[in-house]
Amino acid sequence: MGRWEPDARGRLAKAALALYAERGYEQTTVAEIAKRAGLTERTFFRHYADKREVLFAGAGELEGLFVGAVAGAPESAAPLDALTLGLDAVAEMFADRREFACRRQAVITANAELRERELIKLASLAAALTGTLRGRGVAQPAAGLAAEAAVAVFKIAFERWIVPAEERPMRELIRESLAELKAVTSGA
Amino acid sequence: MGRWEPDARGRLAKAALALYAERGYEQTTVAEIAKRAGLTERTFFRHYADKREVLFAGAGELEGLFVGAVAGAPESAAPLDALTLGLDAVAEMFADRREFACRRQAVITANAELRERELIKLASLAAALTGTLRGRGVAQPAAGLAAEAAVAVFKIAFERWIVPAEERPMRELIRESLAELKAVTSGA
DNA sequence: CACCTGATGTCAGCTCCTGTCATCACGTAG
DNA sequence: CTACGTGATGACAGGAGCTGACATCAGGTG
Structure with missing residues (x-):
């Protein structure tokens, strides 16, 4: 000892x-x-x-995983396809940490200061993704918008994944949110 | 006196x-x-x-304006069209406050705590827009995603509007960002 | 005139957070 | 085996953010 x-x-x-x-x-x-x-x-x-x-020590890990997957996508992949690979990687990481994530999230949502911190972590993630897309040759403002959209998809899928009633796999919720986003932005 | x-x-x-x-x-x-x-x-x-x-006393005003415009959109308008009306209303409000907005934004971007506060104001805006869309009959998660996307458009247009070099009208930058978002989400 | 109201001042005190120095087990060089 | 360096920790002082409690006092109201 x-x-x-x-x-x-x-x-x-x-x-x-x-x-x-x-x-x-x-x-x-x-x-x-x-x-x-x-x-x-x-x-x-x-x-x-x-x-x-x-409460946010794991945020860096999440960002690294997400960014890594996007950076590793085939060169030919469109921005949104590369981001989808990142979303899948993140979904996998969450798979076996549901209970911990729930307790942690309950604490965070109960307090405004903690929500602020959570938001800046997501903003940092969006910025990192923007940078990665730009490295893949995507121009601004498309890179920034695609990154923000992907983070929104993650946010909303995560919100639904946390709800105790649902119990659906993260990956599935992400696919659904992604499809909804496409529908809502192309439909008008 | x-x-x-x-x-x-x-x-x-x-x-x-x-x-x-x-x-x-x-x-x-x-x-x-x-x-x-x-x-x-x-x-x-x-x-x-x-x-x-x-530094954020005006955030409530922005939110009210945005939400009011969305709520006042014709019933027939698609979610993204309603949100676009809100974005236009906001653009108008910013038109004659450029210098103030610049000084204020320089202070905010220079400090992480202030960026956190800004982000929670934007999150509050997204939540309010989500509620408004839901009131218009849009289901979840489409309402949430559309709202987040609209806020992303605002964020990115605002970022570009603030850059001293550009000097382009807010409304124009918003239209551009909106078009880019549609392109990037439908293209993949 | 007496009274109430509302914005402000004053003061004590808690908590967050930081700088600085002391402590002391462990590893390593000699 | 001794001496020294290292690194995580403790101890202490202090500034700044923020709050509660009470005092003050110009104005309006009866």
Whole structure:
């Protein structure tokens, strides 16, 4: 055993999610999170930039996966087809994390500050996708619009996937949302 | 003359924008804003919920205008056509406020916290548009996707309108973005 | 004149977050 | 084996954002 219990970061994340869920984000102090993880407040801020970020550590992974899949699409693929590959890759990643995603999302939707943070992560994703499309030769503003549209599809499919009543696979919901988007933008 | 100088709210907003532009958002304290407006810190927080909100007082107006135009579209209009009427209404509103919008946007884009707040205002707009479309009989998820797409069009048109080099009318940029969105979603 | 109202000032206090320095197990060089 | 460096952590002070509670006081109202 080392000098400290291992995985301080993970313990902080777990403690934070638990407390945010138990008593609400605003009613939880960083000192309490740290205490539950057996650490101090100062150490919390060494692992996470702020009180919100502890819930968004996985965002970078999602972005990397999405961008990677789009970048790896065949050169001949149209922008929306490349983005669809990215959406599929993301869907796969979510497949076995439904319960965790649900608890986490319940906390986020319950608080405006956390929703703000979530939105900027999605915006960062859109920006990264825009850059990737541009690297594939797509011009502006088409690249930006396609990226925003793909993120909207992800957002809405995710919203429906989270609903406990549905229980449908993420991939299916994404295909449906994509089809709806095409219908609604071409229909007018 | 009343007991106090009139328009405390407006004075605070003006002082805040000036200071944020001068020395940056983070380097400005609320006490400084209040002092420049001839008020106290406590009074600032009576007018604005937090240090960011002072830049977003007009967001409600934008949302109302957009939603009103969509709601007032002919019943026969397709979702995207109704949304286009909303986009046009918004474009008109921006027409004579370019300089103010530029200064404000420069401050916002320079700071992540302010971008977060901007994003949640846009999300609120998308939610309001979704509700309006649903009121017009559009089902989910089509309503949500159409709303998100319209907000994406607004976002990207606005980005281009702000660029000093361009100087093209907002309405024209919106039409262009809309056409690009249709092209990119139907082309694949 | 007495009273109420509403915008503001004053003050105490919590929480978030940061800078700085101390601590101390572990690894490594000698 | 000792000495030293390293890296994660603790301890402490302090600024800034934000809130609650109470005081103040010009104006309107009876």
